[in-house]
Amino acid sequence: MSGSGTSRDEVIAKLIEMGFDDSDITEAVETVGPSFNDAIEYILNGSVRNSKGKSVSWSSKCVTENGKTLGKRTLSSANSLGQMRQASLLDHFQSGNRQKRGKRNVGDDVSVSGSVVSPSIVEEQKESYPGMDCNLKAESDSLAVSCPKEVEIGSDWEVKVNSLLKKHFGHSSLKNFQKEALSAWLAHHDCLVLAATGSGKSLCFQIPALLTGKVVVVISPLISLMHDQCSKLSKHGVTACFLGSGQPDNKVEQKALRGMYSIIYVCPETVIRLIKPLQRLAESRGIALFAIDEVHCVSKWGHDFRPDYRRLSVLRENFGANNLKSLKFDIPLMALTATATIQVREDILKSLHMSKGTKFVLTSFFRPNLRFSVKHSKTSSRASYKKDFRQLIDIYTKKKKTGEKEKSAIPQDLDYQSDTSSSSSMSEESRISPNIGDGYYYDEDVGNSPMGKEMSVEFLENDSVDDWDVACGEFYGHSPHRDRDTDRSFERTDLLNKPAERLSMLQEPLEDGLTIIYVPTRKETLSIAKYLCGFGVKAAAYNASLPKSQLRRVHTEFHENKLEVVVATIAFGMGIDKLNVRRIIHYGWPQSLEAYYQEAGRAGRDGHLADCVLYANLSSMPTLLPSRRSEDQTKQAYRMLSDCFRYGMNTSCCRAKILVEYFGEDFSHEKCQLCDVCVDGPPEMKNLKEEANILMQVIAAYNEQSNSMDDDDGIYSGIKRQKFMDRPNLKMFVSKIREQSQKYLATDLLWWRGLARIMENKGYIREGDDRTHVQIKFLEPTTRGLEFLKSGKEQSFNAFPEADMLLAASTSKSYSTFLDWGKGWADPEIRRQRLQSMGRNRGPRKSRKLRTGKSRKSNRESHTARGRIASKLSKKK
Ligand SMILES: Nc1ncnc2c1ncn2[C@@H]1O[C@H](COP(=O)(O)OP(=O)(O)OP(=O)(O)O)[C@@H](O)[C@H]1O
Numbered sequence: 001m002s003g004s005g006t007s008r009d010e011v012i013a014k015l016i017e018m019g020f021d022d023s024d025i026t027e028a029v030e031t032v033g034p035s036f037n038d039a040i041e042y043i044l045n046g047s048v049r050n051s052k053g054k055s056v057s058w059s060s061k062c063v064t065e066n067g068k069t070l071g072k073r074t075l076s077s078a079n080s081l082g083q084m085r086q087a088s089l090l091d092h093f094q095s096g097n098r099q100k101r102g103k104r105n106v107g108d109d110v111s112v113s114g115s116v117v118s119p120s121i122v123e124e125q126k127e128s129y130p131g132m133d134c135n136l137k138a139e140s141d142s143l144a145v146s147c148p149k150e151v152e153i154g155s156d157w158e159v160k161v162n163s164l165l166k167k168h169f170g171h172s173s174l175k176n177f178q179k180e181a182l183s184a185w186l187a188h189h190d191c192l193v194l195a196a197t198g199s200g201k202s203l204c205f206q207i208p209a210l211l212t213g214k215v216v217v218v219i220s221p222l223i224s225l226m227h228d229q230c231s232k233l234s235k236h237g238v239t240a241c242f243l244g245s246g247q248p249d250n251k252v253e254q255k256a257l258r259g260m261y262s263i264i265y266v267c268p269e270t271v272i273r274l275i276k277p278l279q280r281l282a283e284s285r286g287i288a289l290f291a292i293d294e295v296h297c298v299s300k301w302g303h304d305f306r307p308d309y310r311r312l313s314v315l316r317e318n319f320g321a322n323n324l325k326s327l328k329f330d331i332p333l334m335a336l337t338a339t340a341t342i343q344v345r346e347d348i349l350k351s352l353h354m355s356k357g358t359k360f361v362l363t364s365f366f367r368p369n370l371r372f373s374v375k376h377s378k379t380s381s382r383a384s385y386k387k388d389f390r391q392l393i394d395i396y397t398k399k400k401k402t403g404e405k406e407k408s409a410i411p412q413d414l415d416y417q418s419d420t421s422s423s424s425s426m427s428e429e430s431r432i433s434p435n436i437g438d439g440y441y442y443d444e445d446v447g448n449s450p451m452g453k454e455m456s457v458e459f460l461e462n463d464s465v466d467d468w469d470v471a472c473g474e475f476y477g478h479s480p481h482r483d484r485d486t487d488r489s490f491e492r493t494d495l496l497n498k499p500a501e502r503l504s505m506l507q508e509p510l511e512d513g514l515t516i517i518y519v520p521t522r523k524e525t526l527s528i529a530k531y532l533c534g535f536g537v538k539a540a541a542y543n544a545s546l547p548k549s550q551l552r553r554v555h556t557e558f559h560e561n562k563l564e565v566v567v568a569t570i571a572f573g574m575g576i577d578k579l580n581v582r583r584i585i586h587y588g589w590p591q592s593l594e595a596y597y598q599e600a601g602r603a604g605r606d607g608h609l610a611d612c613v614l615y616a617n618l619s620s621m622p623t624l625l626p627s628r629r630s631e632d633q634t635k636q637a638y639r640m641l642s643d644c645f646r647y648g649m650n651t652s653c654c655r656a657k658i659l660v661e662y663f664g665e666d667f668s669h670e671k672c673q674l675c676d677v678c679v680d681g682p683p684e685m686k687n688l689k690e691e692a693n694i695l696m697q698v699i700a701a702y703n704e705q706s707n708s709m710d711d712d713d714g715i716y717s718g719i720k721r722q723k724f725m726d727r728p729n730l731k732m733f734v735s736k737i738r739e740q741s742q743k744y745l746a747t748d749l750l751w752w753r754g755l756a757r758i759m760e761n762k763g764y765i766r767e768g769d770d771r772t773h774v775q776i777k778f779l780e781p782t783t784r785g786l787e788f789l790k791s792g793k794e795q796s797f798n799a800f801p802e803a804d805m806l807l808a809a810s811t812s813k814s815y816s817t818f819l820d821w822g823k824g825w826a827d828p829e830i831r832r833q834r835l836q837s838m839g840r841n842r843g844p845r846k847s848r849k850l851r852t853g854k855s856r857k858s859n860r861e862s863h864t865a866r867g868r869i870a871s872k873l874s875k876k877k
């Protein structure tokens with residue numbers, strides 16, 4: 001939908017669908033007319049102004065600094081991006097000659113372990129490969145770069161690498177895992193590198209290009225990620241380009257295939273399409289390595305499965321010594337990721353046909369400067385924002401109020417407004433998660449229901465921006481210079497081995513830096529960014545439905561430290577390597593711990609203290625976001641979601657330990673000493689024997705009775721036969737307990753939910769359903785559980801109450817703690833009063849149909865909103 005030819009209604013409908021507020025839409029359409037692009041531009045940036053000088057839009061407020069609008073500033077940033085593009089290769093080489101760099105003595109190369117490689121240094125490419133001066137009009141299939149003089153890497157390769165490292169990247173030495181990966185590559189081995197987010201995996205495949213002068217082909221899942229990496233490489237004096245649908249200049253592909261860039265980034269589809277020309281490149285300039293970055297995308301057991309990654313076995317099949325005459329060895333594959341469980345690793349090796357001798361390079365997944373915590377929040381309304389973002393707002397606004405008396409940035413009247421405002425885009429009912437606040441029900445099926453699919457407009461699991469329409473697709477090495485914020489060392493990752501240094505870090509205040517807030521829905525990116533901007537924070541929304549110009553702008557402003565907060569879906573993604581991100585806030589349940597850890601890993605890359613906070617509604621269970629999944633994948637998706645849910649419910653184990661062990665690593669430190677659990681300590685351990693016993697009793701009784709259906713006198717005799725045939729879930733068992741014992745009459749299902757998990761962990765009960773659920777749903781006794789029941793009073797049942805149990809105990813008015821909820825219930829008057837107040841608190845229950853009918857509801861809402869806006873506009877006329 002582009003503008004002038006579009007009807008006003010269509011523009012309004014589209015803007016509503018994107019989650020903008022009525023008032024913003026009304027103002028924008030009134031000002032710029034029925035042009036979709038202009039309206040968005042107006043709302044987000046205020047760059048299209050009305051002549052009467054009406055008030056600027058919300059987003060421009062946030063990015064307005066010294067009277068300048070983001071729109072204006074970004075125009076200049078866009079230009080600077082554009083300037084990276086060079087008129088021709090020749091221009092580049094001419095300028096390269098002007099700013100001569102130190103010359104590398106090719107003759108110095110010697111041989112070790114039979115590795116045959118060629119000279120490297122990028123700025124010498126012209127000299128080394130006369131073909132690079134070639135006429136660009138040459139036939140695309142003619143090999144303009146002739147086969148370089150092959151040289152061998154000497155035993156002093158580490159010395160050479162260190163000097164390249166210093167020269168191009170400003171680092172003093174390789175990290176151990178980087179050395180291991182390079183050694184494997186030098187020995188022609190395939191290699192799987194599993195190293196923490198931000199640890200420096202990219203260098204493992206960038207160095208081979210510099211060291212050999214051959215080309216390195218990097219397979220990467222996102223164009224935005226390729227763009228970021230290419231642009232960084234150009235600053236470090238390395239020529240790079242990316243190919244594929246996002247590449248606007250069709251000459252770049254020809255040039256790349258003639259060997260004119262040291263590093264070529266491609267997405268899997270493109271590399272598959274280019275097999276033949278890449279084979280020719282391998283035989284001319286040479287291909288040092290195929291790097292498969294973010295390789296967890298290969299596996300459907302991982303969190304970011306991309307089917308095209310599975311087809312990458314073509315690399316092994318087509319670039320082996322048996323297919324290409326000039327090769328003595330297969331071109332090595334280097335697969336890299338920060339998040340792969342053991343199952344995912346096996347799948348990667350198999351799917352890519354990696355060799356049996358593949359080397360594993362494993363580093364600790366542990367990031368000792370990340371402070372993990374989990375907080376309960378409904379994450380659903382402005383009231384939640386007010387509570388949860390108060391501190392964040394204060395951090396960014398206090399900074400600007402130097403000289404002013406320090407006070408909270410949230411004035412009382414605004415607080416009141418936020419609480420009572422009827423934000424249509426974020427009303428409770430419009431949320432996907434229907435089980436917010438009260439009660440507890442299972443709705444894991446929502447994500448897979450046909451309704452769920454309809455909702456995918458707003459709730460996208462794979463909200464990726466993969467058709468990044470960047471202005472520049474080729475990147476020439478400029479003289480290496482370092483960003484201001486790259487001057488810090490990342491060496492602090494091994495801080496746990498340096499207790500004194502780490503101790504001093506723990507005492508550091510958290511610096512200002514940048515914040516990324518990850519939210520599950522596109523609408524929330526808009527509403528939270530708008531909310532923060534309202535208090536003067538420089539925040540911007542980022543999601544795949546926003547115009548590309550806006551996305552580019554956010555990227556640029558983020559990298560230039562002009563923004564303070566980016567509120568994003570997972571589209572703001574992989575490989576973002578910004579050193580001074582101080583906070584990653586997840587506002588809503590992530591879909592997996594893999595995704596969570598990868599996103600959280602974007603914080604604290606400078607090694608300084610950084611916060612990773614997960615705000616989630618601990619009283620409700622997370623649901624799967626809609627996505628096309630096979631039955632197997634659905635199971636796996638639930639498993640991953642369940643692990644994530646359990647991470648949130650945990651109250652007693654160090655969070656870093658859970659995360660690191662999730663990826664199969666032994667966490668040798670026992671405690672990170674930073675996370676909320678380590679700092680606050682676990683809750684008081686309780687002996688839950690009585691409650692565990694009664695729950696076991698009803699489960700066992702049901703089990704026995706279902707085994708002998710003839711017995712009508714058992715405790716389930718009151719349940720209708722049809723119902724009896726259905727497997728009872730936890731809710732039913734809890735009803736039974738309440739019926740049986742007055743003491744438990746007012747107990748919260750939420751609390752029993754926690755207990756059921758604990759009993760499952762102890763091996764007393766198991767899931768009776770074939771399907772996977774976020775948490776145990778159909779409870780069946782195990783032999784161990786039945787033994788526990790028989791042992792009667794002798795056996796104790798000590799456990800730390802989990803987060804939902806603590807929440808149930810703290811919010812319920814019916815009993816003081818979760819252990820003495822029975823107090824007072826024997827008194828009929830107290831009971832009557834409590835039941836009455838419970839009834840009041842609960843309010844009418846929404847029917848399941850109503851809840852899952854979200855899509856229809858939002859259509860209706862959108863329809864009425866459209867009418868409302870249209871009528872406002874016509875009244876104004
Ligand atoms: N040997 C080194 N010494 C110091 N810093 C390094 C070294 N190697 C890499 N770095 C720095 O580490 C940072 C992260 O690098 P990189 O983007 O390669 O991480 P990554 O492991 O690929 O992260 P992700 O998993 O998020 O993709 C970069 O800023 C880089 O300059």
Ligand SMILES: [Mg+2]
Nearest residue numbers: 201202293575
């Ligand atoms: Mg990376």
